[in-house]
Amino acid sequence: MTLYVQAILNGILVGGVYGLVAIGLSLIFGVMKIINFAHGEMLVLAMYLSFFLFTLLGIDPYMSLFVCAVAAFILGYGVQRFLVNRILHVPEEMQVLLMLGVALVLQNATLVAWGPNFRAAQTRYSLSTVWLGPLVMDVPRLVAFVLALALALLLYLFLRRTELGTTIRAAADNRDGAVLIGLDVRRIYAFSFGLGAACVGAAGSIILPFLPMSPYSALSFTLTSFIVVILGGMGSFLGVLVGGLFVGVAENLGAVVLTSSSKYIFSYALLILVMVLRPQGIFRGRSG
Amino acid sequence: MRAFTGERAARRGPMLVGGALLLLLAAPLYLGSYWTSTLILVFFYAYTGQCWNILGGYAGQVSLGHAAFLGIGAYTSTALFMFAGLTPWLGMLAGGVLAALLGLCIGFVSFRFHIRGAYFILITLAFAEIFHLLALHLESLGGAQGLFVPFTGASWAKMQFKGNTNYYYVALALLVVITLVARALERSKLGLYLVAIREDEDASRALGVNTMRCKLAATAISAFFTALAGAFYSNYFFYIHPDEVLDVELSVDILLRPIVGGAGTLFGPIVGSFILTPLAELSRAYFSKEGLIGTHLIIYGLLLIAVVLFFPRGVAPYLARLVAGKRTS
Amino acid sequence: MVILQVEKVAKRFGGLLAVDDVSFSLDEGEILGLIGPNGAGKTTLFNLLTGFLQPESGRIHFRGADITRLPPHAICRLGMVRTFQIVRPFLRLSVLENVVVAALLRTNAMAAARRQAEDLLTFVGLEARRHTPAATLTLPDRKRLELGRALATQPRLLMLDEVMAGLTPTESDRFLGLIRQVNQRGVTVLLIEHVMRAVMALSHRVLVLNYGELIAAGSPAAVVRDRQVIEAYLGEDYAYAGTVREGNPGPPGEPTQDHGASAPERR
Ligand SMILES: Nc1ncnc2c1ncn2[C@@H]1O[C@H](COP(=O)(O)OP(=O)(O)OP(=O)(O)O)[C@@H](O)[C@H]1O
Numbered sequence A: 001m002t003l004y005v006q007a008i009l010n011g012i013l014v015g016g017v018y019g020l021v022a023i024g025l026s027l028i029f030g031v032m033k034i035i036n037f038a039h040g041e042m043l044v045l046a047m048y049l050s051f052f053l054f055t056l057l058g059i060d061p062y063m064s065l066f067v068c069a070v071a072a073f074i075l076g077y078g079v080q081r082f083l084v085n086r087i088l089h090v091p092e093e094m095q096v097l098l099m100l101g102v103a104l105v106l107q108n109a110t111l112v113a114w115g116p117n118f119r120a121a122q123t124r125y126s127l128s129t130v131w132l133g134p135l136v137m138d139v140p141r142l143v144a145f146v147l148a149l150a151l152a153l154l155l156y157l158f159l160r161r162t163e164l165g166t167t168i169r170a171a172a173d174n175r176d177g178a179v180l181i182g183l184d185v186r187r188i189y190a191f192s193f194g195l196g197a198a199c200v201g202a203a204g205s206i207i208l209p210f211l212p213m214s215p216y217s218a219l220s221f222t223l224t225s226f227i228v229v230i231l232g233g234m235g236s237f238l239g240v241l242v243g244g245l246f247v248g249v250a251e252n253l254g255a256v257v258l259t260s261s262s263k264y265i266f267s268y269a270l271l272i273l274v275m276v277l278r279p280q281g282i283f284r285g286r287s288g
Numbered sequence B: 001m002r003a004f005t006g007e008r009a010a011r012r013g014p015m016l017v018g019g020a021l022l023l024l025l026a027a028p029l030y031l032g033s034y035w036t037s038t039l040i041l042v043f044f045y046a047y048t049g050q051c052w053n054i055l056g057g058y059a060g061q062v063s064l065g066h067a068a069f070l071g072i073g074a075y076t077s078t079a080l081f082m083f084a085g086l087t088p089w090l091g092m093l094a095g096g097v098l099a100a101l102l103g104l105c106i107g108f109v110s111f112r113f114h115i116r117g118a119y120f121i122l123i124t125l126a127f128a129e130i131f132h133l134l135a136l137h138l139e140s141l142g143g144a145q146g147l148f149v150p151f152t153g154a155s156w157a158k159m160q161f162k163g164n165t166n167y168y169y170v171a172l173a174l175l176v177v178i179t180l181v182a183r184a185l186e187r188s189k190l191g192l193y194l195v196a197i198r199e200d201e202d203a204s205r206a207l208g209v210n211t212m213r214c215k216l217a218a219t220a221i222s223a224f225f226t227a228l229a230g231a232f233y234s235n236y237f238f239y240i241h242p243d244e245v246l247d248v249e250l251s252v253d254i255l256l257r258p259i260v261g262g263a264g265t266l267f268g269p270i271v272g273s274f275i276l277t278p279l280a281e282l283s284r285a286y287f288s289k290e291g292l293i294g295t296h297l298i299i300y301g302l303l304l305i306a307v308v309l310f311f312p313r314g315v316a317p318y319l320a321r322l323v324a325g326k327r328t329s
Numbered sequence C: 001m002v003i004l005q006v007e008k009v010a011k012r013f014g015g016l017l018a019v020d021d022v023s024f025s026l027d028e029g030e031i032l033g034l035i036g037p038n039g040a041g042k043t044t045l046f047n048l049l050t051g052f053l054q055p056e057s058g059r060i061h062f063r064g065a066d067i068t069r070l071p072p073h074a075i076c077r078l079g080m081v082r083t084f085q086i087v088r089p090f091l092r093l094s095v096l097e098n099v100v101v102a103a104l105l106r107t108n109a110m111a112a113a114r115r116q117a118e119d120l121l122t123f124v125g126l127e128a129r130r131h132t133p134a135a136t137l138t139l140p141d142r143k144r145l146e147l148g149r150a151l152a153t154q155p156r157l158l159m160l161d162e163v164m165a166g167l168t169p170t171e172s173d174r175f176l177g178l179i180r181q182v183n184q185r186g187v188t189v190l191l192i193e194h195v196m197r198a199v200m201a202l203s204h205r206v207l208v209l210n211y212g213e214l215i216a217a218g219s220p221a222a223v224v225r226d227r228q229v230i231e232a233y234l235g236e237d238y239a240y241a242g243t244v245r246e247g248n249p250g251p252p253g254e255p256t257q258d259h260g261a262s263a264p265e266r267r
């Protein structure tokens, strides 16, 4: 019994980060209707950046969070500005293929640069825990949960309360309308992609203390974000957060019951199931 | 559009194709072993690309899961050969039928729930990865060790040969067959329906097209022929492994050629393969030597980006215009 | 002889009742006009009739058969075809191929379908452009193509969603002629149209939809005098202000070319 409660608890903690990562994906989709196939790659890249800042310069991951967010922002901004903005009107399959190209480049650049092996950052607090009766909580996971929610809240306030945020939401609602009222839609797009990537960048730092990474981790991160977003409903901020918690719990419960290899089969099956069972969600994003 | 290109092209086209075919038929006589095996791969990827093209190009349902079909073909024919002694020629067909059935299942699930465009890419990827993981854990089929195909002496009946000349002709024959199939499809009712569905699915439905049935047919045909390539693969390399014949990387490999050459055109996959495959082989060989595994995939990625940005219709249409003597229709 | 029987069909989108218990029937050989302000639910009704949307309640019978839950392609096969308000040509196919797709519904032979398509292109006046990609057509030509394609399915009932919107008077006159000819060959026509001149000239009978409800039905002349109809188009103020003044711009008494500029916005 404790095992299951423990799994649920772990799931909730990691689910907060899933939520943050998926909000990035959802933002990019909501505004540009682009599916960021390189989402996991961007996350892994941010983890490497944070890792090297830690091992080479001794900067704590929680400190380098902002550096990683800014770096990811620049990467995302560039991808939109120089690549996606040129093909806004081609069929969405072609846009996906472009992002697939970006994903291939990022993943294999990581592979060539740092090899295929897993790496983990050993911080002072990596292994520290707190006890809650019979349950144990890893400190880094707890911190990650809190930070992820805080950042999500920050983003939410930004989108709701600032002029730029309102503009982004306007562009998301109606591209042509936004053009009509004279917004520089392309700039806004680049900014939004940057913002979505920044979520991922921050998340990279946040999870580094408790998750090892390798270039091959990317696909499963991308996949998890897709599951979360499709489950939560594209564009629904709260929905995506809740979706993150749900998937975190499901995965951790699954890991108790299943062997680690069949865990991935479970994830893919979950993705298919979620896509099939939520036809009113994002599938109609374009063709309606 | 297709049926009505310029008249000069219509006259020059068959002559060019016939000439090229003659050159290729004689190629093993004047090419060394290295170039012959490169050409085998060119044909192999042109073939799989053409299979993909039927679903992804003409019907516009872009799949990132074709490795599943190829892998099923490879594993079925190999297993039937090793454990039941069945000739790969029949095993090939059995694999094709299995793959077609799987294609129907995947297609039904996707189309029934209106999964289109980017989401179709995602769902096909998910299905293929499930098969990839299953194969890795299926010990009876070699699991993560892969399967070695025993060589039992050169024989046409077993599709096992010494040297690569005979494989060359098998691969060429496969390519010719699939090209004829695609050509027949282009001129058929089903083919026109598929293109109409790609262009506007709702408009097609309004005009009486049973889009579900057409898309399922395209998926089944595409899956069937892709599986044949899997059987060829295992007989040519004598070794199959889930990370080779069921991996996403292979799915990317399969769709890259038609995209580069021109999806939804007859010669797109072939042109794409002639451009890309030698390049890929060179870079693969070169970069694995340097211990730079993955570099060829960076090149793939850059190519994909470049093609989407600069040749979203592929390069074949440009070549066709050249052949037609610049007088476009 | 009733060809289409619609009974209490309803559809809502979230809180919006887009089509509200609409019932009517259509006789064989008739031309029925369907009018109503923007957002009245006309296109939604078309979508319900042709199987693109499922009604929440109600029944639809076409030539005696219940078609309420049939998919669009099956309905088309039974002889009921619709065009789209926003034209949807197959852009990368040639004009001829566009029509061949539709003609293949009644034959499996490419050559026969092609012959038939050529005839229809001559009929709608696009024969000179038959080998060009549909993407290169102008809007009026695209509308002709939309009509030709629909006719190629050999319908018994032709449903046109604003085929004349955005055309010049000369162009829409040509369309009037075409539709009349089609009707004279025995095809029943259901026509959504904002161009009142066309509705008045063509329709034997007119239905008026407002906020999803059928508010009037009758001869064109009677409908434009109906108080509720005038209110629907011009707002209550106008109706109470008295009569529809002759020669005054604005529907329903007058032709409008652009449906975007119809009455509700003019208040
Ligand atoms: N798929 C949909 N989802 C939600 N609301 C819809 C949908 N389709 C139509 N509506 C709404 O239903 C109402 C009726 O729309 P409809 O397109 O049927 O009107 P219409 O009479 O054809 O108008 P118009 O003259 O502008 O073409 C409108 O308020 C519209 O916004």
Ligand SMILES: [Mg+2]
Binding pocket: C042, C043, C044, C085
């Ligand atoms: Mg309408």
